Amino acid sequence: DAKTTQPPSMDCAEGRAANLPCNHSTISGNEYVYWYRQIHSQGPQYIIHGLKNNETNEMASLIITEDRKSSTLILPHATLRDTAVYYCIVRVARVGEETSGSRLTFGEGTQLTVNP
Amino acid sequence: DSGVTQTPKHLITATGQRVTLRCSPRSGDLSVYWYQQSLDQGLQFLIQYYNGEERAKGNILERFSAQQFPDLHSELNLSSLELGDSALYFCASSVHQYTGELFFGEGSRLTVL
Numbered sequence: 001d002a003k004t005t006q007p008p009s010m011d012c013a014e015g016r017a018a019n020l021p022c023n024h025s026t027i028s029g030n031e032y033v034y035w036y037r038q039i040h041s042q043g044p045q046y047i048i049h050g051l052k053n054n055e056t057n058e059m060a061s062l063i064i065t066e067d068r069k070s071s072t073l074i075l076p077h078a079t080l081r082d083t084a085v086y087y088c089i090v091r092v093a094r095v096g097e098e099t100s101g102s103r104l105t106f107g108e109g110t111q112l113t114v115n116p
Numbered sequence: 117d118s119g120v121t122q123t124p125k126h127l128i129t130a131t132g133q134r135v136t137l138r139c140s141p142r143s144g145d146l147s148v149y150w151y152q153q154s155l156d157q158g159l160q161f162l163i164q165y166y167n168g169e170e171r172a173k174g175n176i177l178e179r180f181s182a183q184q185f186p187d188l189h190s191e192l193n194l195s196s197l198e199l200g201d202s203a204l205y206f207c208a209s210s211v212h213q214y215t216g217e218l219f220f221g222e223g224s225r226l227t228v229l
Contacts, residue, residue: 034216043118043206043220044159087159091216103149103172104216106159 004088009111012082018075020110022088025069031092033064034104035073037084037112044087044106047073078114085109119143120221122207128227134195137224141188141209147171148190149210149218150182154203165190166213197228 005023012018024033034049048055048062050071055062061074075082087109119142129135141148150162161174165184176182179197184190194201204225208218 032216038159041204041223041225043120043208043222044218045118045220046217049216089216103161103164103174104218105161106151108158 004090004107006086006088006107006110008108009113011113011115012075012078014080014114014116015077018078018082018112018114020073020075020086020088020112021070022073023070024088024090027068027090028092031090033062033068033071034089034091035060035062036087036089036104036106037082038087038109039081039084047086078112080114080116083112083114085111118219118221120207120209120219122205122221122224124224125222126225126227128229129197130229131197131199133197133228134193135197135226137192137194137205137207137226139190139192139207139209139221141190141207142219145209145211145219146188147210147213147215148184148188149208150176150190150192151206151208151220152203153206153223154200157203159206162192164213171213194226197226199228202226202228 035047036044038044050062064071121140123138147166149164153159162176164172168184182192204223206223208220
């Protein structure tokens with residue numbers, strides 16, 4: 001799976017949009033971009049994923065550049081409860097293969113602090 | 117609440133001992149994953165099971181073993197414990213075995229003294 005690079009920390013004001021960047025310049029054509037977050041010592045929480053089109057759900061939006069070498073997770077109206085470590089993960093989709101299993105490789109992530 | 121249940125939440129034991137961590141996946145999920153999170157290593161994938169069969173193996177020590185039972189719950193056995201095994205152990209589950217959308221439990225915090 002391709003390696004990702006994220007800034008170690010970011011700050012955001014409450015109510016503002018939080019834009020978290022991720023660089024994955026070695027991404028392959030069959031690799032998806034996944035985002036998770038982990039609020040202090042809790043279990044990681046799935047946020048969103050995408051292949052090449054932009055995606056939006058009730059939690060966030062994912063913007064993937066046309067060359068797919070980078071992406072941005074957008075939390076449109078950050079709250080204090082969004083303070084967490086955000087992980088950007090690139091993963092191959094192995095649909096149809098019965099033996100290789102699946103895993104997510106978590107890096108260091110970005111510590112997002114939402115300030116009042 | 118992810119629907120994944122892990123027990124115990126906290127466990128304190130001594131070096132050389134053996135412990136068992138238990139995980140009940142979300143209803144309907146066939147795949148179970150174990151991850152270890154220590155302060156200096158981050159989140160490390162240990163092992164994955166799908167419908168009772170081992171599917172993928174990560175950095176799991178030989179002193180550690182796991183299994184998934186017919187009712188789909190899973191257990192992670194840690195033996196000959198060392199101080200460095202102190203960590204949070206997370207279980208996750210998913211419907212399919214080839215998805216990146218995992219649902220994590222709240223973890224079991226193991227302290228080895």
